Amino acid sequence: MKRQKLFSALALLVVASLLLVACGSPAAPAQDTSAPADDTGAETGPAGDFAGDILDAGSCDYGGKVLSIEAVDRLTVQFNLCKPDPAFLAKIAFTPFGIQPKEWIASTGGTGELLERPIGTGPYMVSEWVRGDQVVFTRFDGYWGEAGSAQTAVLRWATEGAARLQELQAGTANFVTNISPDDYATVESDPNLVLIPQDNPNVFYIGFTNTFAPWDDVRVRQAVAMGIDRQRIVDNFYPPGSEVPHSFTPCGIPNGCEGEDWYEFDPEAARALLAEAGFPDGFDTSIYYRDVFRAYLPEPPLVAVEIQAQLRENLGINAQVVPMESGEFIELATTGALDGIHLLGWGADYPHITNFLDFHFGAGNPQLGNAHPEIYEVLQQASSIGDLAEAAPLYAQANNAIKELVPMVPVAHGSVAHAASASLGGAYYPPFGSNEFYRMDSGADTLVYVQNAEPISLYCADETDGESLRPCQQVVETLLDYATDSGDTVPELATACTPNDDSTVWVCTLRDGVKFHDGSDFDANDVVASFAAGLDASNPNHVGNTGSFDYFAYLWDALINAE
Amino acid sequence: MSAKSQTSPGRSPLIEVRNLKKYYPVRGGLLRRKVADVKAVDDVSFAIYPGETLGLVGESGCGKTTVSKTMLRLEEATAGHIFFEGEDVLAADAAGMKNLRRNMQIVFQDPYSSLDPRLPVGESIAEALVVHGIGDPQERFERVLAVLRKVGLEDYHATRYPHQFSGGQRQRIGIARALILDPKFIVLDEPVSALDVSIQAQVLNLLSDLQQELGLTYLFVAHNLAVVEHISHRVAVMYLGRVAEIAPRKALFKKPLHPYTQALMSAVPKKHPAEKKERILLTGDVPSPLNPPTGCRFHPRCPVARMGHCDVEEPQLRQLEPEHWVACHYAEDFI
Amino acid sequence: MSTKKTTTQPLLDVQNLKTYFYTDDGVLTAVDGVDFQVAPRQVFGLVGESGCGKSVTSLSLMRLVDTPGKIVDGQVLLQGENLLDKTPAEMTKVRGSQISMIFQQPKSSLNPVFTIGDQIVEVFKIHETISEKDARQQAVELLRRVGIPDPERKAQAYPHELSGGQAQRVMIAMALALKPRLLIADEPTTALDATIQAQILDLMQDLRDTTDTAVILITHDLGVIAELADRVAVMYAGKIVEEGDTTALFDKPLHPYTQGLMGSIPVLGDTKERLEVIPGNVPSLINLQPGCRFASRCGARVEHNLEICTQVEPDLIEFDAGHKVRCWLYQEHAGHTPPLKAFADKKDRK
Amino acid sequence: MIQYIVRRVLLAIPVILGILVVTFLIARAIPGDPCRSALGERATEAACEAFNQRMGLDQPVLVQLGIYMRQILLEGDFGSSIRYSRPVSLMLIERLPVTLELGVSALILAVMVGIPAGILSAVKRNSRIDVAAMVGSNIGVSMPVYWLGLMLAYVFSIFLKDTPFWLPPSGRLTAGVIAAPFYKVWDWQLVSGSLGAQAADFFSNLVLFNSFITGQWHVFSDGIKHLILPAVALSTIPLAIIARITRSSMLDVLGAEYVRTARAKGLAERAVILKHALRNALLPIITVVGLQTGTLFAGAVLTETIFSFSGVGRALFDAITGRDFPVIQAFTVVIAVGYVAINLIVDICYAFIDPRIKIE
């Protein structure tokens, strides 16, 4: 009996290892780019032989924006949208929509090696992920563009801002992300270091879920809005260049701060409102946050305690500070499960106001409780208007409604800066996305880059955190890319994407001669397959790490075939 | 042979031990199962008469202390009977036992561990009264003082702590504690062996005085033959859990009938350098009670043992002379 | 008993030995000015009750007193050489080869983690250049000599596998391995059962007769002294109060303490109704009163109304030939004749 | 002897079962739906049902316990991490070697310094050395490990920057320094995923061991450099405790009668201490050394956090803050069982040091 079990366990082990061997073999990074090009005959034949794949939602009833994505020919992809999307170009430049080989996605089934060893067309390929320690990249010599200067790029991480800076000072790193506000002066005064500010529009806000008492009372929310001295927070806990918000969206985003200015700090009026709402002596609540450095919130524990102190002093509200693990916090906060207030923020994925307002105040987002029709109806109306000036009055109306209803309190637009050693050539940081290793020259064989945390997985279609997106961006490319100094998009895997008249059909022309790290050729079917795995919930490869594919769901409004 | 017959006609014993056995299980093997017994006390019988002192003597491990503890039910016996004034101690229930305990007390060997170090000795002595619900605090205190005076201590000693006393004084306190309930019978378990010789004499004299004054009955357990001879009226010699010989003091010391008793007596050092002493030297050590020799337990060391008899048949206690009992097949040779 | 007269130079000459313990409660004068001599081949008995300083004396001779104890004064001359002047390294050469020692608790005096064979072999190895094989052979021979049955096998045994008597035999074997000039036996039989004690006493008697080793025998048991010792010193509270040849001392104890001690011991075959008693307790050796240390318990002092006893400490004087005593009863002092009668009363005891 | 060892091993079995029961109970006691805590909040109903069936959650608790035990004991299946969607056993292969190297070097440090210090202290009782050692060890046991770690990092990476004493404040290796696994260096053909390959992975993840046997000296020295500060920080408390127990155990033994006998034999003091006394004093010392491995495991959580070491301690902490229950459960089981195993080894060592054990 026991022996039988042992045998079956052993047999299973053997089978499993055989399977792994079989699946694992293509994983070996194929260095030689001269691999026979006809390994996938269909793709290499003349255009006439090309069998184009299609991702088809069938109809627009499922609520999303994508009707279908079609590989028209080997180098042409057509996106058919349900409604016009002014931010389409900005969206497809976003890293989660990176392209991996169709066969590779299929062979992994959306799990396993796919999460550890993405295969893209980028300038670097993953050579090893030493868990808990570093991700090592090797230069991809078959890259279609300008190759990186370092043979090896190393991505490490340190949670502590001081530890990162320390690495830079010690010369063991070339570039580190997110300098603590306190360290700006240190970096600026050190001739060996340079400060690299990042111009990323963002907002830090205090969120309430209005399905919980007392946040269901607008007067309470207004009281908090008036009772928090935002200037004091920005002055003391944010680096120079940070601003007290005029409204939720930073003014740098077109139409961002149309409408009235936010409330003045007025604790007396706030207390009066609170008393009116039935809480003359305040009440007990909790402040939830995650202790993760973000551009919009560089020192979460300090700000949490500061807000705690302000609530107590200005409003008599007794709040308990509850730090949570990042993932858990995001999960509970975004599903509207937190009964107290939560400290969260938003950094722009692409430079469009919809990325701020529609995401947060749209009808479907449970994070802040029941959505307000006064806001989301206006937003829906505005979001299909392509012309900025035409949409401006609507956004003013929306911003005013937000101020009136206070679904949250915008506290700060944070300024953020990274640092590099002065000897790092081409050090930069784009406003959107991450900087790319190949653009920087360490002057040595190795480039070391230190970020805040370890990536969760390297299949970024299913990841949302910047720490995972950054390594992905080195490896996997998107159809378009963000410019290094603005929110504009520039060609990457697509040489151009052109809309039809009402912006509902986009045709992208793909770059020819691009090869993946495994030596296979890049074509339109890879684009369709990559989108399909993320966007189509019924796709067999729609698995990933968590299986939630958030950015597909949020940026394209909904997943196809979702239950 | 029935133990009953060891009692003398005409006298009724205060306490009588009959066929007492005390086995300790020995555990071994992987599962700690019982694999054998240590037969610490194996079929021991004797009687003690009112007002007398029975000396119980033997080397370490012979079971003498186990006998004394079992008699007070400080250890539960494996088998046998102990009659105190006709009542079976081993069969008594909790209430009966509590009653019996008023009449049976014990004095321990180690005067240092026999008193609660935390308590003033007065409280230690008074505990018996508290447990038995005798008197009010004032009465109890007076009884404590009375008994302290009786053992040769002063009133103020009642409020002192054990560590403030010398060994001899502590042993007096131990005796006082045993006396406070006015018992009839006291077990003295090696009461002087931890004491210096000059102190030992004080305590031995005290014990004699108390016996005469209060009509006490003693079981005096000791390994020192001279001390036992000094204080006892009758003496029982134990070897490996059994009684080898039991007799009145004079008879025993004048003419020991068991070869072991003889060896024991000859082992006592000379009392004067000039004394000539023929010594019976026993070979080897006392065997382990876990695995006692067959037949007569003494036979491997016995100078007169005859193979084929002594190593096969276990000798029973026989009365060879008046009140002189001996468990040896060849005891007649020594008469 | 052969009394060897100490006409030649003594083997060991102890002069004014003082060993004090520096405790939290004060200075404890454990050994306070002890003098005695041991002749070659002599068995010298040191007798007294616990705490009288006899064991500390023996450890002082070996210079094995542990902190907080300290030898503060005196000389220990072994064949004229003062052991107290030796460096620790020199002292280790003396120990085991010239003076060796056995203890009261034989089982705990053997190291539990080594076989007894190893422990005996070690003695040879410390002091002699000898091959492992020879040393082992000699060890087995020694074990046989002290009466260990099947010595080859027993040499492989660990101490916990021995009985107390066997362990003491091993200790004796170890102590005599290098034929030392002096053996210090500290209560060698006290922890043993009566029949085993007899065996060990017999062994020691045998060894006394067959070796050249002198013995200092420390015990509280006058019987053991009577068995073995040629000469005996009685200690009380850190001082020697009486010293003499064994027969003389047993015949004619002089000091009231010695007399009391002898009277307080029950003797086999010599029953009496009451034992003689020395009243009171041994005084604390911290904060000693002036005068004779026995004064507070001394019946003779009361009887003779000697006030000096509580004021001045008497010297150890030679009363008879070779029989010394430390008592005012036997000494002349200001306006007082010693009441010799006191001892005459006791003269007949035997 | 054999019987003693077998008995010790048998006695460890109920303890290990007890550990499994406790971790099982802890997992059950965690508030919330076990499915949702294992698969994440967004798990679908169907997935949950499948999960419940697989884990036997629809069955009585005792059956569940049986399933849990079978999975771990017979199948070696510790489940998968929620956060990383990878088998926990894989994480163990990556993480355990790091902690092992850290723990073993800390232990070696503690033993190599603690025992001599304790002996010296005992031998020179009440001397200045003794007082200094005991004051030091008192401070050592009172010091928060993480604080010491931070202070060491500050001193050696900031204060001593630009001196030869500079040491890196974090990480297992300098960025970009990677050791080729020995099986690749030696060109072993391993069936990936097989037990052998897993074992090879495990051993190649022992950075120092791997770089040492393959002669990758730059990696080795880099590894040592990174190990010094965390190992020193981690060893402080065990070192202090070992020094103290050594001292008191030596004092006990030095007062023992057999030591007096050894001295009376004429044995030189050094031999008395190192041969007769130490061997006996070793018993309580190795017990404490065994128990201190527990302190090391616990300290590893803190030390690895401070020094960004990717060992089990750090992973466990991440799992706890991330509520990654399968990881918490598995790592706790592994650490506790490892702890039991070490103490079992200590027990067995007893038998070799102390002959009295054999007749137990």
Place this chain on the structure above:
Amino acid sequence: MAVQSPPVASVEQVQDYRNNSLLFLTFRRLFRQRNAQVGMLILGFLVLVAIFAPALAPYDPDQSLIGVESIDKRAGPCIHLLGCPADQPEHYMGVDGNVRDQYSRIIYGTRVSLFIGFSTIGLAVIFGTIIGAVSGYAGGWVDNIIMRIMDVILAFPSFLLAIAIITVLGRGLQNALYAIAIVNVPVFARLVRSSVMSLKELDFVTASRSLGASPLRILFIRILPNAIPTLIVQATLSIGGAILEAAALSFLGLGAQPPLAEWGTMLGTERNQVFTSPHLVFFPGIAIMVTVLAFNLLGDGFRDAMDPRLAQLAKS
């Protein structure tokens, strides 16, 4: 009991009675111990600090000084006596990231740490004693089962078990206290059990039995009080350990939560700043160390004072 009204007692005798109890002697020895002296000195100081915290602390420990004083967050120590310019506000230990006076927070932290130490070990002692006493006195299968359970608890490194318990109970100071108390229970259970088992065999306990005293009386009046000294020693030493463990839990964010001035939390929240503002890490660490040291020294002192070997050494 009787001697409470001794008719012979004169004033001196009552004095004598009190002054010679074992407890008194132990304390007298304790007061002579160098270790204990230092420990008591520090502990006494800490207790005073805890009691008079409001008087000693120049600031409210939770009050942010933003807008109250012109001082940067995480400003270093400023002591006027040591040359800090008089126009700068004085902060002996600097201010923290929320611009709170660290000196005041350290002072208030004394209260928290002492409370943690005493409450956790108090709980552990109570439950450990009950369990150990039952186990030791009952013996047999009861003992067996209880001790096997304790073995299993002890099979976990205690800090890890504490962490595991917190994952069940949730974060927070109170839960951390429970966790630490739980992991300490087996220590005391075992200690009490072994004391009970050895005391049970002592003659004075046997004497009690021979008097007919009930088992409960023997357990509670004879045995347990005599186990107290070893309990005190272990408890004192454990308090240090408990404070250390609680601080470590707080350091990891599992224990005390802000804004409570707990040293471990203070250390934990500012640990990233060790390279830039070392004072924020240095002082809380020192505070923990000194407090734990006090208990450890006192525990050592207790142990030495109660050590019968030393007592004997002093006698003979």
